[in-house]
Amino acid sequence: MTDSKTFYITTTLPYVNAEPHVGFAMELIRADVVARAKKLQGYNVFFNTGTDEHGQKLFDAAEKEGKNVEEYVDFYAEKFRGLKDLLGISDDVHFIRTTDAKHIQAATAFWKRCDANGFIYKKTYQAKYCVGCELEKTDSELVDGRCPIHPGKELELVNEENYFFKFSEFGSKLLDYYSENPTFVVPDFRFNEIKSFVERGLQDFSISRLKEKMSWGVPVPGDDKHVMYVWFDALVSYISTLGWPEGESDTNSDFNKFWKNGTPTQYCGKDNLRQQSAMWQAMLMAASLPNSHQIVIDGFLTGEGGIKMSKSIGNVVNPYDIVAEYGGAAGAGTDALRYFCVAELSPFEDSPFTPERFKESYNAKLANGIGNLTNRVMKMAETYLVEVEEQADIPEQSLDAEYFALYDSYDLVKVSAYIWKHVEEANFIIQNEQPFKLVKTDEEKGKEIIRDLVVRLYSIARMLNPIIPSTSEKIKTAVKANKMPEEALFLRKD
Numbered sequence: 001m002t003d004s005k006t007f008y009i010t011t012t013l014p015y016v017n018a019e020p021h022v023g024f025a026m027e028l029i030r031a032d033v034v035a036r037a038k039k040l041q042g043y044n045v046f047f048n049t050g051t052d053e054h055g056q057k058l059f060d061a062a063e064k065e066g067k068n069v070e071e072y073v074d075f076y077a078e079k080f081r082g083l084k085d086l087l088g089i090s091d092d093v094h095f096i097r098t099t100d101a102k103h104i105q106a107a108t109a110f111w112k113r114c115d116a117n118g119f120i121y122k123k124t125y126q127a128k129y130c131v132g133c134e135l136e137k138t139d140s141e142l143v144d145g146r147c148p149i150h151p152g153k154e155l156e157l158v159n160e161e162n163y164f165f166k167f168s169e170f171g172s173k174l175l176d177y178y179s180e181n182p183t184f185v186v187p188d189f190r191f192n193e194i195k196s197f198v199e200r201g202l203q204d205f206s207i208s209r210l211k212e213k214m215s216w217g218v219p220v221p222g223d224d225k226h227v228m229y230v231w232f233d234a235l236v237s238y239i240s241t242l243g244w245p246e247g248e249s250d251t252n253s254d255f256n257k258f259w260k261n262g263t264p265t266q267y268c269g270k271d272n273l274r275q276q277s278a279m280w281q282a283m284l285m286a287a288s289l290p291n292s293h294q295i296v297i298d299g300f301l302t303g304e305g306g307i308k309m310s311k312s313i314g315n316v317v318n319p320y321d322i323v324a325e326y327g328g329a330a331g332a333g334t335d336a337l338r339y340f341c342v343a344e345l346s347p348f349e350d351s352p353f354t355p356e357r358f359k360e361s362y363n364a365k366l367a368n369g370i371g372n373l374t375n376r377v378m379k380m381a382e383t384y385l386v387e388v389e390e391q392a393d394i395p396e397q398s399l400d401a402e403y404f405a406l407y408d409s410y411d412l413v414k415v416s417a418y419i420w421k422h423v424e425e426a427n428f429i430i431q432n433e434q435p436f437k438l439v440k441t442d443e444e445k446g447k448e449i450i451r452d453l454v455v456r457l458y459s460i461a462r463m464l465n466p467i468i469p470s471t472s473e474k475i476k477t478a479v480k481a482n483k484m485p486e487e488a489l490f491l492r493k494d
Contacts, residue, residue, distance in 0.1 A: 007038040008258035010048035010238050012268045012276070013098065016076035017061040020083055021316035022353060023269070023301045026341040030298070030412060031267045032089045033342055036466035037407045039090075040399065046258045048241045049089075050096035051077045055230030056209070059216040069216050073099060086323055088334045088470055096241040098218075098234055106240030107218045107233045110287055111207075113245075115221075119166045119286040125206065129156045136205060149271055149308075163208040163226060170282035171202045177281065177291060185277050186410050187348040190270065190297040194277045205279070207232040235280045238266065239289070263293040270297050296410045299350040308350070317353060326362060332490045335468035336362050342467050343416035359493050365420070370464070371489040373426055374475050377453045378484045384439050384450055385482055399462055412467075419463045426456045454479055 011031045014024045028049055035047040053073040062072035077097055084093060096103060114120050127136040130147040136158070142148070147155065178184055178195055185191035208226040209217060217227030239259055247253025248260075258264065268276045277295045284291050300308045303315040319337060326333035336358075344361045345351040406415045429435075429449065439446025461475035471489055478485045 005043050006046070006257050006262045007035075007043040008046045008048070008242075008262050008264045009035050009038075010241070010264075010266050012266070012272055013050045013052035013096070013234055013237055014080060015055070015057055016051045016053055016073050016080060017058050018076070019316075019318055020080050020320070022319050022322065022337075022341075023316070024080075025083060025087055025319040025337065026301065026345060027267050027269065027298055028083060028089060029087055029338050029341045030347075030410075032087070032093070033338075033412060033415075033466045034265075034267075034407060034410070035090055035093075036469065037404065040465065041404055044257075045092075046094065046242065046254060047090055047092065048094045048096065048238070050094075050237060050241070051080050051098065052230065052234045052237075053077065053097055053099045054217045054228075054233055056214050057230075059214055062216075070099075073097075083319065086320060086334065088338060088468075094241055096237050098237055100240075103237055103240040104218050106244055107228060107236045108221050109245045110236045110239075110283075111228065111232070112221050113287040114165065114283065117286055117288065119169070120163055120207070121166070122161060122163050124159075124161045125164075126157070126159045127206070129158045138203075158206075160210055160213070162206040162210075162229075163220060163223075164204045165207045165232070165283065165286070167202045167204050167279065167282055170285055171198055173285055174198050174202075174278060174281060181293075183294065184292075185273075185295045185297065187297065190273055190348070191277075194273055197274060198278055202278075202282075205229075231275055231279065232283070235275065235283060238264070238280075238292075244289075260290050264290075265294045265296065266292055267296050267298065270299055273297055297348060299346055299348055301345070301353045302350055303353065322358070326493065331470065332366070335471045336366060336490070339366060339416075339468050342412045343420075345413075347411045347413055362490065363492055367490040367492040369420075369423055370460075370471065373423055373460075374457060374478065374485060374489055376430055377426070377450075377457045378478050378482075380436050380439075380450045381454050381479075382483050384447055385454070399459075403463060416467065419460060419467075422456065422460050422463070426453055426460070429453060429456075 009031050011024075011027050014020070031047065031049070035045050038045050051073075058073060059069055062069040065072065081095055083089065084095070098104075098107075111120070128138075128142070129136050130149075130153060142155075143151070145155070147153065175195065175198055178191070178198075185194055207229040208220050208223075209229060211217075211219075211225055211227050215227065217230065218233045220226040220228055239255060242255040242259055243253055244255045244259075247255035250256065266276055273295075276292075281291050301317075302308055303317070322337050323333035326336045340358055340361050343365065344357070345353070403415075403418060406418055430453065433449050435446045435449040435453070437446075438449065458476060458479045461472045461479070464475075465472040474485055474489060
């Protein structure tokens, strides 16, 4: 593996103001799937996630529960850290907390860099502010006087002296960057949205809050009356996790390998479009740092009645509950959730997530599909292919270019469909050739078909590796041992 073949991917950092919900689990799973696919291609991958632990929303939540804010964020941060094992996330994933000392040092250095370059100033202003979004809102963005994303929250009227970032100076620079990088935002319709937003003209935005009103934040360098606005602090995490700023001068540092000389990619929800693809990019320009390579935008998950899942609304689904319900003897709940988030939910549009839809997919695609195919093939192999050595060449197969090319679009539904096509082809062979009968009348021909099915099954297992890694390993283990899996891969739910 060479350093020139590197890949960096990060999720957004969720606020730790409540239990994790399935919307962020979806984002984390999808980023992990892409990271695993890149590893299969021989890339040196840096995969990052973590938690956003500053800001008014967290301060208010801790106060509402009568808890010390530090204890509050520590408690919920561990819940999010626990997603690594719950969701079968890669062992080498990096987990950053914005309360980490190294991150605070990096956020401070970033502020100083932008200030020294002339892009920070102070002024008194008035604005309407949505605590749910942690963003200022213009009248044109409101629906009936409320934020459309958090309609249950009252807007706050801010009237104070803050530090501002000169966002207005980066309109043409951002548009030039978008033009030079035509696949910068995926999908295209989200890219068109952010282009239109920038073309309408950018307004400078506040990047500090008065400490006397909200003390939970990174102190503004040289002014102990202010703390940094949460977005300005949190966005820096994407490079602080790579060892910036210390690593900037070291050619072998993670920052230089994966950000400066790499292809830094960021997954986020559509409510993060402006922050990730415009605000953060302008901030990087202000600090004279390379921009992100690509921003991938997920849609929202909706619950009953098509209403967006939201912690503030209270209609969220807890991933811990889903995995527990579908765990089974073989711990299938993790892969069941991974498969659903990848194969059954739209990669870019809003998608419904209901218990009924989840169970239907689980039974059809996993229990009756992949699980049943594995049992059928390995039952025949164990019965009629006595020598394990007959499968010795199977691990040497390589996955084809078409399979990996599908990942480049980040349309993981298409990746899943490509794999499912191979599942259906194997089932078609079993149904039409009936090797379990043929082997009794024409042993050589029957065994030849069974061997072909074993090869096909192993190839399917390899393709499934990024999506449902535990199941993939169980299938490969069964093939190499020439035996049925020790336990059913997926137990049907009635």
